[in-house]
Amino acid sequence: MSGHPWPSEAPAPAPGFEGLASQAAQAHASTPPDNAAAGGQAGAGAADAGGRRPPSVLIVGGSMGGCCAAVALGHVGCRVEVFEKAPGDLKSQGAGLVVQPDLAAFLQRYGAVRSIEEVCVRSAGRQYVDSNGRVIGGNDELQLFSAWDVLHRAVKARVPPQLYHSSSSVAAVAAAPGGVSITLQGGQQHSGDLLVGCDGPGSLVRRTFLPDATSEYQGYVAWRGLVPEQDLPQHVLEFIQNKFTVHQMPRSHILAYIIPGADGSTQPGGRRVNWVWYVNTPADSLPALFEDVHGHHHLYSVPRGLLRDEVAAERKVAARKELPPALADLVGHTRDVFVQAIHDQLAPRLALSDSCCLLGDAGCILRPHTAAGTTKAAVDATALAASLQRCAFQLGPALREYECSQLALARHLVDVGRSIGTRSQFPERAGQD
Numbered sequence: 001m002s003g004h005p006w007p008s009e010a011p012a013p014a015p016g017f018e019g020l021a022s023q024a025a026q027a028h029a030s031t032p033p034d035n036a037a038a039g040g041q042a043g044a045g046a047a048d049a050g051g052r053r054p055p056s057v058l059i060v061g062g063s064m065g066g067c068c069a070a071v072a073l074g075h076v077g078c079r080v081e082v083f084e085k086a087p088g089d090l091k092s093q094g095a096g097l098v099v100q101p102d103l104a105a106f107l108q109r110y111g112a113v114r115s116i117e118e119v120c121v122r123s124a125g126r127q128y129v130d131s132n133g134r135v136i137g138g139n140d141e142l143q144l145f146s147a148w149d150v151l152h153r154a155v156k157a158r159v160p161p162q163l164y165h166s167s168s169s170v171a172a173v174a175a176a177p178g179g180v181s182i183t184l185q186g187g188q189q190h191s192g193d194l195l196v197g198c199d200g201p202g203s204l205v206r207r208t209f210l211p212d213a214t215s216e217y218q219g220y221v222a223w224r225g226l227v228p229e230q231d232l233p234q235h236v237l238e239f240i241q242n243k244f245t246v247h248q249m250p251r252s253h254i255l256a257y258i259i260p261g262a263d264g265s266t267q268p269g270g271r272r273v274n275w276v277w278y279v280n281t282p283a284d285s286l287p288a289l290f291e292d293v294h295g296h297h298h299l300y301s302v303p304r305g306l307l308r309d310e311v312a313a314e315r316k317v318a319a320r321k322e323l324p325p326a327l328a329d330l331v332g333h334t335r336d337v338f339v340q341a342i343h344d345q346l347a348p349r350l351a352l353s354d355s356c357c358l359l360g361d362a363g364c365i366l367r368p369h370t371a372a373g374t375t376k377a378a379v380d381a382t383a384l385a386a387s388l389q390r391c392a393f394q395l396g397p398a399l400r401e402y403e404c405s406q407l408a409l410a411r412h413l414v415d416v417g418r419s420i421g422t423r424s425q426f427p428e429r430a431g432q433d
């Protein structure tokens with residue numbers, strides 16, 4: 001760390017994930033060997049040793065959490081159906097991400113990738129740079145980086161297409177003893193045994209069962225961007241040198257690293273540079289920043305392609321004033337700047353009834369510093385499948401076991417993110433938590 005005062009985007013493994021790969025291994029070990037893709041081919045009618053059938057599962061949300069849940073639950077014999085409100089391929093809301101060992105284990109175990117190297121760029125260590133761009137510290141720690149869109153594609157490809165329903169916005173959910181049901185916008189109804197809310201930070205499932213569990217804005221935003229290597233001047237690429245590059249400023253920092261291209265390419269020339277710049281921002285300026293090109297107001301993030309031009313232009317001017325020249329050029333060459341408000345949220349429960357639970361961001365929003373959001377979604381999915389199997393598909397006990405382990409993990413990661421964020425953005429408050 002070379003005396004650097006805080007870790008940023010925690011090096012693998014993220015705190016709290018240690019050992020969870022073995023849980024995934026246990027789930028896998030007892031999986032029928034031929035049940036290669038999600039979809040519960042064994043689900044309709046297959047019985048476990050205790051005589052109970054794996055449940056039919058309705059999954060709300062088809063992002064990383066929803067797809068991971070479909071794959072893991074399909075593997076233990078559940079019949080799953082995924083309902084995603086977005087049409088077609090999901091527009092990535094995330095960008096680059098650190099591939100933690102448990103995420104790599106998930107992808108390999110469930111056949112989403114043959115080798116993790118296929119979807120990753122390996123960094124050649126870290127470098128810390130000063131305001132002139134001089135290297136002032138670093139290390140040789142190798143990390144694997146990938147891209148949200150590349151990984152989502154890989155996991156979604158393991159969900160049989162007939163079980164993944166795009167353009168299916170869930171308008172209402174209900175869970176009663178003996179069964180769950182969802183109503184789509186348009187009125188169509190579906191029923192099943194188990195409902196899994198993978199519908200992200202604004203979760204309808206969470207709001208239905210826990211109307212008081214709200215999230216809290218933490219006083220800063222993450223400006224983000226992805227730039228294809230071929231759009232960048234050579235000096236910017238030479239500056240980043242395939243290193244996790246960090247520049248720390250008072251109450252702010254920016255980081256950048258190389259990730260695969262939009263088509264998954266990991267070869268030099270075909271990759272992208274990902275950057276994230278944390279900036280303290282008063283809550284009362286968010287409504288103006290988070291109003292998109294269509295006049296729609298967002299709470300958590302303005303996705304790529306929807307940020308108003310004048311807001312992106314202001315950020316590029318600020319970059320020129322505040323960042324080392326090469327990083328200012330990186331921001332300046334970004335076509336689609338996007339922005340994410342940093343919120344903390346931890347649902348008090350994940351098991352909402354004996355037949356309904358939350359998974360991924362619906363249950364807990366993690367700060368990006370933890371580099372753990374996507375990994376946690378995969379780990380939650382694995383844990384849910386493992387609990388169902390261990391409890392012989394008795395939903396009540398399985399969901400309680402799932403809640404116990406995953407709520408503890410979520411709590412831990414929320415605390416880690418809060419601690420890193422406070423030291424980075426509000427150092428005067430450090431130690432007061």
Ligand SMILES: Cc1cc2nc3c(=O)[nH]c(=O)nc-3n(C[C@H](O)[C@H](O)[C@H](O)COP(=O)(O)OP(=O)(O)OC[C@H]3O[C@@H](n4cnc5c(N)ncnc54)[C@H](O)[C@@H]3O)c2cc1C
Nearest residue numbers: 061063064065085094096097170199200340360361373374
């Ligand atoms: C701007 C941004 C950047 C991020 N960057 C990173 C990163 O770099 N690294 C990382 O590890 N994590 C990152 N994350 C977090 C990461 O995206 C999530 O942790 C991960 O995708 C798991 O989330 P999820 O599937 O639980 O929820 P989400 O990804 O939020 O998905 C929820 C899904 O539910 C759908 N949905 C919502 N409501 C309904 C409804 N009523 N009916 C049907 N569908 C519905 C949504 O359309 C969406 O597809 C980022 C998140 C955001 C917002």
